[in-house]
Amino acid sequence: MAFIIKWLTSQPIRHKVLVFGLFMSIIPLLLISFYYFYHTKIDLENRIKEKQELILQNLSTEISLEFNLTSQHLQNLTLLSAPSRTDSEFYQLLQQNESIEEIVILDDRGNVEKRISRYKLNKPETHEEWYSKGMWQKLKKNNKAYSDVQINQLGQPVIKLAVPLYENGVTKGAGVVIQLQKIIGKIASFRQDQASYLYLLDSKGKVIAHQDSSKLWQKKSVILTDSVLGVKQQIPGLNWSLVMEEPKTSAFKPIYKMFNDGLIVMALFTIIVSLISIYAGFYFTKPILMLEKAMNKMKYSEEFSRLPVERNDEIGKLVESFNEMGIEIQAKKEIEEKMIQTDKLAALGLMASSFAHEVNNPLTVINIYAEDLLDRINGSDPTLDNHELDNYLQKITDNAGRCKKITRNLLNFSRKTNWTVSEIDIKEIIQNTITLVDYSLNKKNIKLTSHLGKIPVFPGDSLKLMQVLVNIINNSIDSIEKDGEIAISGVLKDNLFCLSITDTGEGISKENLPYIFDPFFTTKTLGKGTGLGLSVCYGIIQQFGGTIQLISNVGKGTTVEIMIPIHIRKKEGSSWGKTES
Incomplete structure (x- = not known):
């Protein structure tokens, strides 16, 4: 969960709107769907069971009534006196109930005294026993007794029913053999639907009737599992069980569909919600993206232009506030640019004598070589050959190139420009900076060394960074009386360019360290500083998105540490991202 929250917080607003829209539409819909599915499933299951119970109750009642009616007819027969129990009475009973196969009168030992049968001879055999096992004991305890299901000579299932017969103080019995084909046919032909099935079990758990004839007379335990919906109904008196079962896959097929x-429908709804959420995300984030783009333009000191206010809601008010802020920032930037230009001019003024000496030296060399060459040409000096002439001209060309380099760097440094993104080669920037301060270094016999690792070319304003280096190195030169050292080092750590400039000057006191980046604060004597140098450096490094800090100890020197985040980008036709060796 924490990972999901962390991932969401790192996503753009339009992605959050999309996720929120999907979450608020799909989750409630899923919860409602599962809630109704669960309760509908339970309700359907209860209804199916109620229907099954009702069917079994009706069948059970019908079977019980049929056996009770047969039992009633037989008891009525036993109420007749012996002379009245004629064959016609027996045949009349056979005619009334087609399920009765035979009717018998039994003596007190259970032997057949009289038989009227549809399929057997009516004359009983000597000592012919009729009761099945346990029937006589049941009959002594109850008013009627049923046998287990048996198979007659025709291969049909039958059951025996016996009732007591009291005659002359002796307890005899009357019984019938009942065919079960009618009951079996009724159960086998019953159809609630294609998937449900109904079957009848006797007291020993054997299948008497089943819709699948291959399962007849098999012993079956009624175990209602989680995959089957079923009910069981006992038939009173017979100790039989009616069972109806239906697989849940079939029973719940309608609600699964x-x-x-x-x-x-939910998938279609999700697609619609996704499209609406995407539209809403772009609708709400479009002005925010415009604000972000405008802020990036302001970050790189591009000219601010007012954004159109197209809405009257909170975002519209945000755009208005941004326009007001942009105007204020633009005014502030103009002031900062003036300060930066003032600092440049002040630095140029302080270095004017250095530039004069730097340019004067090569001009003097050019003048000397040119006059000497002219005199020798006019005097037709015979010793002047082509080799010596090339040497004169090479000296003049080298010193003219030196003057050109000095003036070019001077013009670049003094030029007033807005923030301009270009490729920064830090080694080239340092070499150009040394050219501007070389005379001051030589004048005080200061040794400047630089140690740079593999620093790639990175985007930024090279002239602004050069101004920072000039200001810091000039401060280091001013802090050294004579015979000092200035060391420049730079490394790249995790896309962070770390530049360090250390000198062996007099240092800055702890009391003054908190104010060194304040505008117009200076520790130099009157006429040597304006107090804008480090303040301007601080502002420029902030424009780079970096930090600058100063560590100093009185009498030991000062170290300026600059950290600039660089983003190496590979661009077709550009050397960005290439490492300089």
């Missing part, structure tokens, strides 16, 4: 249809 409904749920699948719902998922399709």
Whole structure:
């Protein structure tokens, strides 16, 4: 969960709007869908079970009534006196109930005294026993007794029913053999639907009737699992069980279909919500992206232009506030640019004598070689050959090039420019800076060394960075009386350019360190500083997005540390991202 929150906080607003839209639409919809699916499933299951119970109750009642009616007819027969129990009474009972196969009168030992049968001879055999195992004991305890299901000579399932017969103080019995084909046919032909099935078990758990004839007479335990919906109904008196079962996959097929249809609808709904969320994301973030673009332009000192206010909501007010802020920042930048230009002019004024000497020396060399060459040409000096002439001209060309380099660097340094992004080669910037301060270094016999690692070319304003270096090195030169050292080092650490400038000057006291970046604060004597140098350096480094700090100890020297984040970009047709060796 923490990872998801962290990921969301790092995403753009339009992505958050999309995720929020999907979350607020899909999650409630899913919860509602699962809630109704769960309760609909339970309700359907209860309804199916209620329907199954009702069907089994009706069948159970119907079977019980049929056996009770047969039992009632048989009891009525036993109420007749012996002379009245004629064959016609027996045949009449057979005619009334087609399921009865035979009717018997039994003596007190359970032997057949009289038989009227549809398929057997009516004359009983000597000592012919009729009761099945346990029937006689049941009959002594109850008013009727049923046997287990048996198979007759025709291969049909039958059951025996016996009731007591009281005659002359002796307890005899009357019984019937009932065919079960009618009951079996009724159960086998019953159809609620294609998937459900109904079957009848006897007291021993054997299947008497089943819709699948291959399962007849198999022993079956009624175990209602989680995959089956089913109910069980006992048939009173017979100790039989009616069972109805239906697989849940079939029973719940309608709601599964409904749920699948719902998922399709939800997918379409999700697509619609996604499109709306994407539109809303772009609608709400478009002005924010415009603000971001305008802020980046301001960051790189491009000219500020007012953004159009196209809305009257909070974002419109934000754009208005941004326009007001941009005007104020633009005015502040103009003041800062004036300060930077003032600092340049002040630095040029302080270095004017240095520039004069730097330019005067090569001009003097040019003048000397030119006059000497002219005199020798006019005097037709025979010793002047082509080799010596080339030497004169090379000296003149070298010193003229030196003058050109000095004046070019001087013009570049003094030129007033806005922030201009170009490729910065830090080694080249340092060499150009040394050219501007070389005379001052030689005058005080100061040794300047530089140690740079592999620093790639990176984007930024090279002239602004050169101004920072000139200001810091000039401060170091001013702090050294004579015979000192200035060391420049630079390394790249995790896309952070770390530049350090250390001198062996007199240092700055702890009391003055908190104020060194304040405008117009200076520790130099009158006429040697304006107090803008380090303040301007601080502002320029901030424009680079970096930091500058100063560490100093009185009598030991000062170290200026500059850290600038650089973003190496590979661009077609550009050397950005290439490492300088």
